[in-house]
Amino acid sequence: MFQDRARIRVKAGRGGDGGLSFRREKHVPKGGPDGGDGGRGGDVVLVADADLRDLSAFHSKTVFDARRGGNGRGTRKHGADGDDVVLAVPVGTQVTDVADGTLVADLAHAGARVVVARGGSGGRGNSNFATPIRQTPRFAETGLLGESRELDLRLKLMADAACAGLPNAGKSSLLRRLSNARPKVADYPFTTLQPVLGTVDGPDGRQLTVADVPGLIEGASEGIGLGHAFLAHLERARLLLHVIDASEGDAGERFRVIDAELAQYGAGLDERPQLVVLNKADLLTEPAPFAVADERIVGVARVSCATGQGIDDLKRMLFALCPAVPEPDVEVAPELPEFLEYRPQPPQRRRFRVLRTDRGFRVVGAAPEGAELEEALRAAGVRKGIEVEIGDEVFEWE
Structure with missing residues (x-):
């Protein structure tokens, strides 16, 4: 059956955690921190495909999650970036954010693409925090969560x-x-x-x-x-x-x-x-x-x-x-791109960060309260009995 509408949920990948590691080699008793950075989480991307005719593919599967980034490791090895999820939609598909009803993109020609959910950035490894005064930082950043949103897809046929x-x-x-x-x-x-x-x-x-x-x-x-x-x-x-x-x-x-x-x-x-x-x-x-x-x-x-x-x-x-549509004159407009790429506004950077320590987790910056803090800690991997430090307060997670 022809389907010209669909509603999907997309979630970009979380960034990988920074590595908490110290160089350990024979005859090198104080090797220093060598934790690498975490990889970036994968994006969710929509691409207009001229071979598709409707949105029926999105009625059996409506939830799409990109892969998270890899964690940083010792010897300053950075984690791999998470794989993107690329979803093909018919040419003429309009993408609307369900939350506020804004039009995210109008994929009106083959090859047009839109990043509908950006992956979270990876956390920095402890090697980034070494200073002449703090030579053995025992903490590293955790990766940020990726964007998630609910989208309405609506197809408007492209016909002469x-x-x-x-x-x-x-x-x-x-x-x-x-x-x-x-x-x-x-x-x-x-x-x-x-x-x-x-x-x-x-x-x-x-x-x-x-x-x-x-x-x-x-x-x-x-x-x-x-x-x-x-x-x-x-x-x-x-x-x-x-x-x-x-x-x-x-x-x-x-x-x-x-x-x-x-x-x-x-x-x-x-x-x-x-x-x-x-x-x-x-x-x-x-x-x-x-x-x-x-x-x-x-x-x-x-x-x-x-x-x-x-x-x-x-x-x-x-x-x-219905005369033939003239091809764009590349000599007249050399800046004309091969295809248009739409991107939503990047999210504001979080006002706080969660650091992973050798004893648990530390929240730095303007720490939130309630559900936002709990979500961030759970995403970082907090478990019952783990020590959590917020400012001057230290407690066990229950």
């Missing part, structure tokens, strides 16, 4: 043209005639329950993508019927194919019903160029009349999906109205 119209107007039949898609076709309303994409081949080798969504009815923008859930898939289309059943007469009124729903929905759909397709011309003895005067109407085509009448002319109109 999209079909809009009342149920049973013949949108699916038109897509079958125009493209390589094979949507279900039947003589009853709401045959199409999920969006369908098709590719139209041009005579010069160029291709266009055309989308078919469930039919719209009056009130669709307010949630009535099926099509309201899929109006978002029309937003990215360069051209709307407004399909009307010409055999039922009053094509102008049918046009106004759907056009009013597009205007109510917003997102610029009421400003999009429209190619009116009067379908089922084989059922009429004379060409279907259409007298609507609107500057957004860029053409009117009379076709029959049953017999193929007018389909070739419609294809030519499609390619004329």
Whole structure:
């Protein structure tokens, strides 16, 4: 089943702990501290993949955790960075933070990527804290926690043209005639329950993508019927194919019903160029009349999906109205990147740090209270009976 929405939880890896170690070699009685730094935790990254068509992969698995960084070791050996988790999503996926509703990224082209959760930095080993006065520091930093967040993924199909119209107007039949898609076709309303994409081949080798969504009815923008859930898939289309059943007469009124729903929905759909397709011309003895005067109407085509009448002319109109998008001029704009990379704002650095000592843990800086402190200590590995030092206070963890 086509899935255009998903909710996932992502958690970046925690940074590795710094090493608490001293050089121990024969004939070197005072080798000094040699603990290496911990590795950085892995990130969680989303990448737009042109080979994917929907978000169904995120309905069986919704929680993704990156690997933590490795701990620092003796002889100043640094821990390895944690592996990133790279999640492929379809082109056209929008990523929203559930907590505050902000748009994190709009992955509108293949290769676009976003780091949605950053891994925590690794702790410094005790070799970093040696000074002429403190020559044997018996503590090292613990790694910081990685970011975690809940995200909404919403797919908006990337299509050159999209079909809009009342149920049973013949949108699916038109897509079958125009493209390589094979949507279900039947003589009853709401045959199409999920969006369908098709590719139209041009005579010069160029291709266009055309989308078919469930039919719209009056009130669709307010949630009535099926099509309201899929109006978002029309937003990215360069051209709307407004399909009307010409055999039922009053094509102008049918046009106004759907056009009013597009205007109510917003997102610029009421400003999009429209190619009116009067379908089922084989059922009429004379060409279907259409007298609507609107500057957004860029053409009117009379076709029959049953017999193929007018389909070739419609294809030519499609390619004329959807010209090829010019490639960016690298010489004019040499700074233009190969792909855009979106990143959320980096988190503020923690006001305190947890140090691992040879007796337990020490909290330095502006130590918090309650759940925040407990979470930080538990992440550092505190256990029952371990000594914890906060300022001048020392106690055993229970």
